[in-house]
Amino acid sequence: xxxxxxxxxxxxxxxxxxxxxxxxxxxxxxxxxxxxxxxxxxxxxxxxxxxxxxxxxxxxxxxxxxxxxxxxxxxxxxxxxxxxxxxxxxxxxxxxxxxxxxxxxxxxxxxxxxxxxxxxxxxxxxxxxxxxxxxxxxxxxxxxxxxxxxxxxxxx
Numbered sequence: 001x002x003x004x005x006x007x008x009x010x011x012x013x014x015x016x017x018x019x020x021x022x023x024x025x026x027x028x029x030x031x032x033x034x035x036x037x038x039x040x041x042x043x044x045x046x047x048x049x050x051x052x053x054x055x056x057x058x059x060x061x062x063x064x065x066x067x068x069x070x071x072x073x074x075x076x077x078x079x080x081x082x083x084x085x086x087x088x089x090x091x092x093x094x095x096x097x098x099x100x101x102x103x104x105x106x107x108x109x110x111x112x113x114x115x116x117x118x119x120x121x122x123x124x125x126x127x128x129x130x131x132x133x134x135x136x137x138x139x140x141x142x143x144x145x146x147x148x149x150x151x152x153x154x155x156x
Contacts, residue, residue: 003085004072007154010092011068014099014145018061018138021100025054025107032111036118046117046124050110053131057103060142064095067149080154091148098141106134 033047068088072080080088113127 003080003082003088003154006082006085007068007072007080007088007092010089010096011065011072013089013096014068014092015058015061015065017096018099018103019058021103022055022058025057025103025105025110026051028104028107029054029110029114032114036114040118043118043121046121047114049124050114050117050127050131053110053128053135054103054107056135057099057106057138060095060099060138064092064142064145064149067146068092071149071154075154080152084152084154087152088149091145091152094148095138095141095145099138102134102138102141106131106138109134 029047029051033051036043036047110127110131113123113131116123117127
């Protein structure tokens with residue numbers, strides 16, 4: 001198996017794990033939102049904002065996978081050596097792991113924040129602020145992954 005195969009495995013893990021984490025994060029928020037909306041239907045739009053926040057990690061995984069795919073697939077002359085492919089795989093794991101776990105944590109925070117907003121309308125700003133803190137960890141993973149993909153040269 002060549003280096004490009006490991007790079008493509010990294011891309012698949014980046015998008016797959018980030019989307020999985022986002023799905024679990026959104027599940028937690030949506031369960032809480034259903035409880036709030038059942039009692040106060042007018043809170044739908046406020047809970048919707050909190051439901052969308054954990055999905056950002058899926059976007060981060062997609063960005064990294066897109067960078068890898070454009071570098072490997074669209075540039076036919078680019079070939080990673082085995083070492084380079086493993087480095088790209090390792091770089092992709094940064095966003096895959098950080099994005100997955102941050103999205104799950106973010107979902108839990110957003111679920112609690114949804115309950116808070118269900119009780120107090122004016123708490124939405126605080127709820128969003130609290131949920132963004134765990135976003136930082138996914139962003140750190142994204143930055144490292146992008147640097148690994150862009151800075152590890154591919155060539156024949």
